[in-house]
Amino acid sequence: GENVEQHPSTLSVQEGDSAVIKCTYSDSASNYFPWYKQELGKRPQLIIDIRSNVGEKKDQRIAVTLNKTAKHFSLHITETQPEDSAVYFCAASTPGNTGKLIFGQGTTLQVKP
Amino acid sequence: SAVISQKPSRDICQRGTSLTIQCQVDSQVTMMFWYRQQPGQSLTLIATANQGSEATYESGFVIDKFPISRPNLTFSTLTVSNMSPEDSSIYLCSYTLHGGEGAQYFGPGTRLLVL
Numbered sequence: 614g615e616n617v618e619q620h621p622s623t624l625s626v627q628e629g630d631s632a633v634i635k636c637t638y639s640d641s642a643s644n645y646f647p648w649y650k651q652e653l654g655k656r657p658q659l660i661i662d663i664r665s666n667v668g669e670k671k672d673q674r675i676a677v678t679l680n681k682t683a684k685h686f687s688l689h690i691t692e693t694q695p696e697d698s699a700v701y702f703c704a705a706s707t708p709g710n711t712g713k714l715i716f717g718q719g720t721t722l723q724v725k726p
Numbered sequence: 727s728a729v730i731s732q733k734p735s736r737d738i739c740q741r742g743t744s745l746t747i748q749c750q751v752d753s754q755v756t757m758m759f760w761y762r763q764q765p766g767q768s769l770t771l772i773a774t775a776n777q778g779s780e781a782t783y784e785s786g787f788v789i790d791k792f793p794i795s796r797p798n799l800t801f802s803t804l805t806v807s808n809m810s811p812e813d814s815s816i817y818l819c820s821y822t823l824h825g826g827e828g829a830q831y832f833g834p835g836t837r838l839l840v841l
Contacts, residue, residue: 643827645827645829647829656835706828709827712759712830713774717768719767719768
């Protein structure tokens with residue numbers, strides 16, 4: 614079945630710097646890759662997603678890139694702010710109509726003022 | 727996206743007892759799921775709640791321990807049965823609006839502590 618590896622597990626950056634989180638997946642038939650942000654004590658919130666027919670997607674300071682050949686995708690946050698501090702999870706869909714997502718292990722991002 | 731709620735938001739239970747968690751969405755959705763998230767860990771899928779039929783469980787989760795109901799397209803319940811301290815966790819429900827491969831939206835979670 615699908616397996617998703619996420620790196621790094623923790624990331625500390627200075628405010629204003631960029632942050633990059635990387636994920637690899639195992640099933641080449643996966644077609645959908647969302648990213649979630651989870652603040653302490655809160656639910657995971659979808660922040661950006663990408664489908665396999667697109668190589669890059671941007672939404673203000675957040676972008677996601679996908680390399681289907683290499684089976685990896687990355688989250689890029691530019692001009693980081695303290696409120697970006699949270700745990701970020703990547704996920705990959707399981708092929709077919711199951712609707713299931715397999716999540717990475719999570720990255721704790723700390724943005725220092 | 728639809729509004730999704732869960733109750734209770736938290737509970738403290740004695741070992742050997744059972745707790746039923748409710749998940750309500752304010753509009754009809756295609757699929758609903760139940761996850762467990764242990765402190766500091768990722769999300770682990772327990773099962774897919776199927777409307778009008780038995781849930782589909784992931785490896786390591788069984789119906790006797792985690793019975794699930796989904797009587798209609800807006801509501802589901804998860805029961806944690808015969809609880810032990812190892813069941814202490816956050817339980818999250820989620821939904822997708824469309825079938826196939828797409829976004830899931832999560833409820834606020836239920837924090838369970840088993841003593």
